Amino acid sequence: MTSFDLAGARVLVTGAAGFVGSHLCERLIAAGAAVVGVDNLSTGRMDNLRGLADHGSFDFEHRDVTMPFRFPGRLDAILHLASPAAPGDYLAQPLATLRAGSVGTLNMAETARVKDATLLLASTSEVYGDPLEHPQTESYLGNVNPIGPRSVYDEAKRFAEAVTAQAGRDGVKTAIARIFNTYGPRMSERDSRVVPTFIRQACLGLPLTVAGDGSQTRSLCFVDDTVDGLVRLLTSGHTAPVNIGGTTEVTVLDLAHLIRRACGSSSPVIFVDLPQDDPHRRRPDITTARTILGWTPKTGLPEGLARTIACQRDRTPAQAVAL
Numbered sequence: 001m002t003s004f005d006l007a008g009a010r011v012l013v014t015g016a017a018g019f020v021g022s023h024l025c026e027r028l029i030a031a032g033a034a035v036v037g038v039d040n041l042s043t044g045r046m047d048n049l050r051g052l053a054d055h056g057s058f059d060f061e062h063r064d065v066t067m068p069f070r071f072p073g074r075l076d077a078i079l080h081l082a083s084p085a086a087p088g089d090y091l092a093q094p095l096a097t098l099r100a101g102s103v104g105t106l107n108m109a110e111t112a113r114v115k116d117a118t119l120l121l122a123s124t125s126e127v128y129g130d131p132l133e134h135p136q137t138e139s140y141l142g143n144v145n146p147i148g149p150r151s152v153y154d155e156a157k158r159f160a161e162a163v164t165a166q167a168g169r170d171g172v173k174t175a176i177a178r179i180f181n182t183y184g185p186r187m188s189e190r191d192s193r194v195v196p197t198f199i200r201q202a203c204l205g206l207p208l209t210v211a212g213d214g215s216q217t218r219s220l221c222f223v224d225d226t227v228d229g230l231v232r233l234l235t236s237g238h239t240a241p242v243n244i245g246g247t248t249e250v251t252v253l254d255l256a257h258l259i260r261r262a263c264g265s266s267s268p269v270i271f272v273d274l275p276q277d278d279p280h281r282r283r284p285d286i287t288t289a290r291t292i293l294g295w296t297p298k299t300g301l302p303e304g305l306a307r308t309i310a311c312q313r314d315r316t317p318a319q320a321v322a323l
């Protein structure tokens, strides 16, 4: 294992203008790194990087990681987050999603090799598909439908893990974070994931649309905790995949009621069709993160939801109504 110090490091973050990427850039800079953020702004937005716009340790490049990629100067680490991530986004951009996970990751692995930089891949719990093992340990190989609509994301990330693992065998320093459902401020107002969808519906007085009977579970992690896990993983030198996620399992129906109450909304809860291949249960086993990284999520759901709701409420009514 070779760990490295962030102070003075030059770090490339792909997907920097996205939800997780923008928080990550701030955290890396606070730890003393100089950050170059790259994003094609397909789902991210510059507004997420507003706090870094004039920061001397931050540069932004509007680029697509799937295009031929040459990067001038020294580079100590690449954190590869660029990919549509919300189901509404990857279903709307299926081929771009496959390209981000495949060509984009090949480009980042090659850049890491040339620069002798550490490559950290932002993978996902979706590599476990609709899991037959619960909770999911990193050794579980998954239950993914390779031809279902979600496969453009799930299989792209599985391919990305394969690329990263091969780069590791070829001598590149690598890390793989399997991120579970993360929520928090700056999720796009159009984000189709469950937390921003319920908040949006509750705030607009619309029915909260629960898929199926709502008994399916999610384990949510607040973005500050996820970012903390990513930074710890990057600096640890640990190369095998690590689950980063919350361990408190909540049913989607309970989550709808929780968010409705937290928003002070009287919206009804209604039931809609379950999307194909929707995972029934999700909860990470975080023993590896706990023991190797000393990481556990710290932010409880009520606090995390309150901070997320406050941010989403800040949006102008015009933006909200246009959803």
Ligand code: NAD
Residues within 6 Å of the ligand: 014, 015, 016, 017, 018, 019, 020, 021, 038, 039, 040, 041, 042, 043, 044, 045, 063, 064, 065, 066, 080, 081, 082, 083, 084, 085, 086, 089, 100, 104, 122, 123, 124, 125, 178, 179, 180, 181, 182, 183
């Ligand atoms: P996001 O959509 O907010 O951010 C993704 C960013 O990548 C966006 O800014 C987008 O414009 C950019 N991007 C997409 N394709 C690109 C390309 N070809 N070139 C350059 N930039 C590109 O999503 P997020 O929730 O912030 O997710 C970030 C990463 O974390 C993704 O890789 C996602 O798979 C992973 N992840 C997130 C979660 C979660 O719950 N948020 C869970 C598991 C994994």
